[in-house]
Amino acid sequence: MLTGLSILQFFLCKATYISSCLFANDLFIATVISVVDLPKYARVNLLKSDVSLVIAAFNEDGYLLCDERCGALEHNNFSIDPILPDVLKFHPLAPLTTHPLYRDSHIILQDKASCLPAYLLAPPPGSNVVDCCAAPGNKTTQLASIMRNKGSITAFDKDRRRFAVLRKRVREAGATCVSPILSDILKVCPRYCHLILYTEAT
Numbered sequence: 001m002l003t004g005l006s007i008l009q010f011f012l013c014k015a016t017y018i019s020s021c022l023f024a025n026d027l028f029i030a031t032v033i034s035v036v037d038l039p040k041y042a043r044v045n046l047l048k049s050d051v052s053l054v055i056a057a058f059n060e061d062g063y064l065l066c067d068e069r070c071g072a073l074e075h076n077n078f079s080i081d082p083i084l085p086d087v088l089k090f091h092p093l094a095p096l097t098t099h100p101l102y103r104d105s106h107i108i109l110q111d112k113a114s115c116l117p118a119y120l121l122a123p124p125p126g127s128n129v130v131d132c133c134a135a136p137g138n139k140t141t142q143l144a145s146i147m148r149n150k151g152s153i154t155a156f157d158k159d160r161r162r163f164a165v166l167r168k169r170v171r172e173a174g175a176t177c178v179s180p181i182l183s184d185i186l187k188v189c190p191r192y193c194h195l196i197l198y199t200e201a202t
């Protein structure tokens, strides 16, 4: 039997539960909206194309290059990132994964934040670089693009399945200066690295 007080407690409890569900739901909706709001970034693979050719191809497909400062991107607009000259910014819903430039690895979908380490490292062509944690290969192929395939990139990953993706991406990107190695970087003999000038591990 519920007393008057316990009935009140029961309903208070329910009310708290319902409001926490509503709050969780709001949080979920807010999260979905913020993910949908994020722009898409496409890095031009300089091993297969160049920025002006990619811009021209998108223009032909009805995309319009606009100034980064013009605010929120319209559906078919895109802009050049103000910091990264080989990175293009698109509307969050731009259907880039079905675009031929993506399928042929002329562009690589890579978030702006992920593009920054290799851009800041900026190894000149002819460098010897070790990518310690390379799969799926976004930064590895970006480094190859920056180095114009000149020099060497030794790309380690210890996860067999992710390593397979790395090899595929490296091949598709035409990154011939990359040697993928399936291994735990921590087990690699330091002697091996005597030529290394740059390392990148993210």
Ligand SMILES: C[S@@+](CC[C@H](N)C(=O)[O-])C[C@H]1O[C@@H](n2cnc3c(N)ncnc32)[C@H](O)[C@@H]1O
Residues within 6 Å of the ligand: 114, 132, 133, 134, 135, 136, 137, 138, 139, 140, 156, 157, 158, 159, 162, 183, 184, 185, 186, 202
């Ligand atoms: C966040 S992902 C790297 C993303 C990659 N740099 C890119 O830009 O595409 C981390 C990777 O590090 C690998 N990894 C973690 N510890 C490692 C180790 N000790 N040796 C080799 N690979 C390792 C994981 O298997 C995973 O594939």
